[in-house]
Amino acid sequence: MRIHLNKWFQRFASKEGIDDTSFCDAVWRAERGQRDADLGGNVMKQQIGRVGEGKSSGYRTIILYLAGTRAFFVYEYAKSDRNNITKDELRGFKELAKHKLSYDDAQLLSAVRNGALGI
Secondary structure: OEEEEEHHHHHHHHHHOOOHHHHHHHHHHHHOOOOOEEEEOOEEEEEEOOOOOOHHHOEEEEEEEEOOOEEEEEEEEEOOOOOOOOHHHHHHHHHHHHHHOOOOHHHHHHHHHOOOEEO
């Protein structure tokens, strides 16, 4: 399983002090069927806790997810900031999932090398 963060998400995680363990845990839970919300089209929502706090007071993350293969963390929001993503945002994430999850190894490597994705 490969886990990637887009550039925007990398800045967010760094600013908030969220470490790689949180991302691995979110994907590990998804791999075991413990998804907070399956939004369809290989898009899911998982909670990640704030540093020193639980998941319920943390962040909602949008993940483009292909079981057993790869996961792209692409967006987050605090539940205290907004209730959910919009229908238009969901449509956009589903289109992005089609694109990103179809990357072959060479395309992934290129995206990592040019800084668009992190590992």
